[in-house]
Amino acid sequence: MPFPRLAVAVIGDEIGPSLSEMISFCVENDVHRLDMRTVEGKNLLGMTLDEVGAIARTLRDADIKVPTFVSPVLKWPATGKAAADAKVDFAFDPSLCPTGDPLVHAFDVATVLGASKLRVFSHLRYPGYKPADLEAAVDRLLDLAREADVAVEMENEPVCNIGSVSELAQFFAHFPDAPEHLRPLVDIGNSWNMGKPPSDDEIAALAPRVDLIHLKDRDFKARRTVPLGDGGVPWAEELKRLLNGVRGPEVVASMETHCPQDGRNATARSVAALRRIAGEIGVEIV
Numbered sequence: 581m582p583f584p585r586l587a588v589a590v591i592g593d594e595i596g597p598s599l600s601e602m603i604s605f606c607v608e609n610d611v612h613r614l615d616m617r618t619v620e621g622k623n624l625l626g627m628t629l630d631e632v633g634a635i636a637r638t639l640r641d642a643d644i645k646v647p648t649f650v651s652p653v654l655k656w657p658a659t660g661k662a663a664a665d666a667k668v669d670f671a672f673d674p675s676l677c678p679t680g681d682p683l684v685h686a687f688d689v690a691t692v693l694g695a696s697k698l699r700v701f702s703h704l705r706y707p708g709y710k711p712a713d714l715e716a717a718v719d720r721l722l723d724l725a726r727e728a729d730v731a732v733e734m735e736n737e738p739v740c741n742i743g744s745v746s747e748l749a750q751f752f753a754h755f756p757d758a759p760e761h762l763r764p765l766v767d768i769g770n771s772w773n774m775g776k777p778p779s780d781d782e783i784a785a786l787a788p789r790v791d792l793i794h795l796k797d798r799d800f801k802a803r804r805t806v807p808l809g810d811g812g813v814p815w816a817e818e819l820k821r822l823l824n825g826v827r828g829p830e831v832v833a834s835m836e837t838h839c840p841q842d843g844r845n846a847t848a849r850s851v852a853a854l855r856r857i858a859g860e861i862g863v864e865i866v
Contacts, residue, residue, distance in 0.1 A: 583823040585864040586833040588851060589613035589647050594837040595844050597621055599635060603642045609848050614639065615834045616693060617650040617670065624689050625651050626676045632692045640694075647832045648697040648733065648792060649690040653683060654717060655701040655740065663704030668739050669838075683720060687728040697731045697792055697832070699765055702742040702751070709741040711754035718755065718762065725761040733765035733792050738774050745771040745778035749785045763789050766822065767836070769796035772813045773805075780821065787825025794836040795854065805838040807846045809853030816857050823863060830866070 592602040592614045599619055606614065616624055616635070624632055639646060652672035657663040674682045690698045700721060702714060718732075725732045736748040748764050755762065764786045771778050797811030798804070808815065823831065833854060839846035858865045 583820075583861070583863045584826045584828060585830050585866050586823075586854070586858055587613060587647070587830050587866050588854065589615050589832050589834040590847055590851065591615045591617055591650055591834060591836050593618045594835065594839075594847050599638055601844070603639070603644065605844060605847070606642070606644055609851055611851060612643065613645050613647050613832070615648040615650045615832075616646050616695075617652075623652055623670070623672055623676075624649065624693075625653070625672060625682060625686055626678065627689070628678050629688055629692055632689050636693050646693040646695045648699055648834065649686065649693055649695045650699045650834075651686045651689070653686050653698070653700040653721075654703050655737070656704060658703035658706060658713070661703065661706040663706055664739075668704065683724060687724045687730055690730050691728055695730065697733050697763075698725070699733045699735055701735060701737055701740045704739055705741050705743065711751045713741075714751070718758075722759060722761055726759075731760070731791070732762050734762065735765035735794065736767050736770055738770055743770065744774050744776040745782050745786070746776055749778075749782040752786060752789070760789075763791055765792050765794065766790055767794040767796075768818050768822070769794070769798060769805075769813055769836075772800075773798050778818075783821055784825050787822055788827045790822065790826050790831060791828050792832045792834065793822070794834050795850065796836050796838050797850075807837065807839060807853065808835070808850035809857065810849075815853075816861050819857065819863065820861050 595605045679685045721732045736742050797808045797813050799806045800812045837847045
């Protein structure tokens, strides 16, 4: 049975801050999808829908699709919980949302972008967290997801309560009957970075729901993120075991390079590496 194909995307601000830089990168590297997070350093969740609309029109004119609004939803402290003191990349203060409800606004932003997926988190990590803590938030997100017909993609992020793939599997085990609108955004690189490579059982439990992954690599000795293929994450093996359990025909493979010192070049190298690895393991790239 063939593997599902990989639809290559790049998180736009991993290339550079401006929309023009993102678009020129896509032209140069034959990439047709941008997952959007910030433009000129401002998160789209903090923009008005008119501002987002202007971005969406520019991307459509360039024939670039947006699979995912890579939002910072719930990447902030839970009410009444003191978050651990840790550096938070792309942190967001929900009070900066231009409307009174950042969750509603997030789905509106996704709709304006034409994105079918919305990335969410699990609040900044705090002591005593358990998956049941997220039940009310998940219920509300799913109500909005059904209305907008946008999938909620829960990502594992080290600074959040769901940091590793293991914790992501525990979350989905708590919601065994969750509808198709709730999906795991598996970030294998994040899990390796925590010193917690995913087990076969964890990957097998999550894979049937997977339609989006993030890719990055890590030089464990130097303790820094590096272009895909230059680090210690065994990406060929990881992709094979994940894709072997995916039920759908396609997975969006979104490059989250995390090499800000040389973002554009590192992302170009990462895209080229993904294409090479996919060819080696017999996966179609689109």
